[in-house]
Amino acid sequence: MTRWEKEAASLKGMPVVFHHRNWIYLAHWLGLKEAGVLEPKPGLPPSAAHLAQLLENLKARPARAILRAPYEDARASLWLAERSGARAVILPYTVGAEGADDLFRLFDITIARLREAVS
Amino acid sequence: MISAAELMVLAPAFVAGLLVLATHVPLGQEVLRRGIVFIDLAIAQIAVLGVIAAEGLGFEPHGFSTQLIAACAALAGAGWLSLTERWFAERQEAMIGVLFVLAASLVLLLLSGNPHGAEHFKELLEGQILWIEPSALVPVVLLYAAVLRLWFHGPVRRGAFGFYALFALTVTASVQLVGVYLVFASLIVPALAVSRLPAPRRLPLAWTIGAVAYGGGLLLSLAADLPAAPVIVCLLALIGAVLLLLTPARRA
Numbered sequence: 056m057t058r059w060e061k062e063a064a065s066l067k068g069m070p071v072v073f074h075h076r077n078w079i080y081l082a083h084w085l086g087l088k089e090a091g092v093l094e095p096k097p098g099l100p101p102s103a104a105h106l107a108q109l110l111e112n113l114k115a116r117p118a119r120a121i122l123r124a125p126y127e128d129a130r131a132s133l134w135l136a137e138r139s140g141a142r143a144v145i146l147p148y149t150v151g152a153e154g155a156d157d158l159f160r161l162f163d164i165t166i167a168r169l170r171e172a173v174s
Numbered sequence: 175m176i177s178a179a180e181l182m183v184l185a186p187a188f189v190a191g192l193l194v195l196a197t198h199v200p201l202g203q204e205v206l207r208r209g210i211v212f213i214d215l216a217i218a219q220i221a222v223l224g225v226i227a228a229e230g231l232g233f234e235p236h237g238f239s240t241q242l243i244a245a246c247a248a249l250a251g252a253g254w255l256s257l258t259e260r261w262f263a264e265r266q267e268a269m270i271g272v273l274f275v276l277a278a279s280l281v282l283l284l285l286s287g288n289p290h291g292a293e294h295f296k297e298l299l300e301g302q303i304l305w306i307e308p309s310a311l312v313p314v315v316l317l318y319a320a321v322l323r324l325w326f327h328g329p330v331r332r333g334a335f336g337f338y339a340l341f342a343l344t345v346t347a348s349v350q351l352v353g354v355y356l357v358f359a360s361l362i363v364p365a366l367a368v369s370r371l372p373a374p375r376r377l378p379l380a381w382t383i384g385a386v387a388y389g390g391g392l393l394l395s396l397a398a399d400l401p402a403a404p405v406i407v408c409l410l411a412l413i414g415a416v417l418l419l420l421t422p423a424r425r426a
Contacts (some may be wrong), residue, residue, distance in 0.1 A: 100297075100302065100304075100401065100404075101304075101391070101398045101403060102395065102399045102400065102401065103180070103183050103304055103394075103395055104180075104396050104397075104399045105186060105399070106183045106304065107177065107179040107180040107182075107183045107396070109181075110179035110182060110183065111177065111179045114179070130305040131300060131305065133307075134304075134305050134307070137307065138182060
């Protein structure tokens with residue numbers, strides 16, 4: 056636990072965009088700052104007005120990463136990454152996803168991918 | 175006034191709409207002339223079937239192999255329809271209807287094992303016009319330039335298979351850009367709306383009302399915070415209906 060928190064120290068305060076608010080506990084633990092949400096209503100594609108607002112906000116306060124689970128539509132993240140300069144990051148959402156074989160690997164992979172986005 | 179960010183969101187969708195209209199309006203006039211309106215739904219559905227089958231086989235959703243499989247599926251459907259047009263001309267519309275239901279059912283079967291199937295299916299019907307990457311439009315521009323050249327200056331216009339083949343390739347590309355509903359509306363509504371006008375004025379006016387509907391529909395969806403594709407379809411239908419009502423019936 057301490058090792059992870061030490062590894063993740065550099066992530067503190069990092070502004071990120073969530074695909075939707077399923078990463079809120081992770082963000083809370085690591086001190087990530089929410090810079091916006093791609094899908095305010097989970098499962099419903101965002102409207103043009105919401106996307107434009109999100110782009111405006113990110114221009115004023117750029118985010119470093121856009122977080123999504125592997126089952127979420129990649130097109131939205133990649134679209135935003137292309138236009139905002141933030142990195143699209145896929146995180147394992149639970150044990151068994153994205154090669155996270157156990158709970159320890161889940162946190163290892165999550166933190167490693169977040170650090171990659173900062174570097 | 176619309177902001178730079180809003181323009182960034184809407185511009186690629188508008189360009190995609192103009193591209194779709196460029197090819198679909200003249201092809202739609204031919205579809206009306208032949209009286210095979212539902213061919214579009216059938217071919218678009220077969221192209222969708224190709225895309226889903228390719229994804230099921232593990233190919234990249236927007237990769238080259240997927241496009242190739244979708245185009246081959248649509249061409250096979252087009253080939254079959256150009257044969258049935260010769261064999262049972264008077265039953266062509268029924269043939270097209272059956273092909274549509276068959277392709278749609280096969281899509282449902284392929285997606286039945288996929289937990290996100292319903293969402294995915296809706297996406298292909300409604301389209302995801304806002305996610306269009308400008309780079310994805312380049313191959314479509316090349317394809318459509320070739321289609322328009324063959325259509326207006328080539329020998330394909332008269333031959334049945336030539337028409338069905340061009341139609342299949344055009345729809346395969348457009349259905350993945352804007353979805354089944356917008357493809358159908360772009361094909362049929364402008365062509366229908368101008369059908370009572372004198373021939374030389376039809377094509378330019380059909381293109382114009384299409385462009386107005388895409389532009390207006392995108393702005394309206396922005397202002398009203400509604401999904402873009404259905405708003406464009408409704409606006410196109412409205413403009414088309416007004417135009418058709420304003421033009422007097424011609425005596426044949």
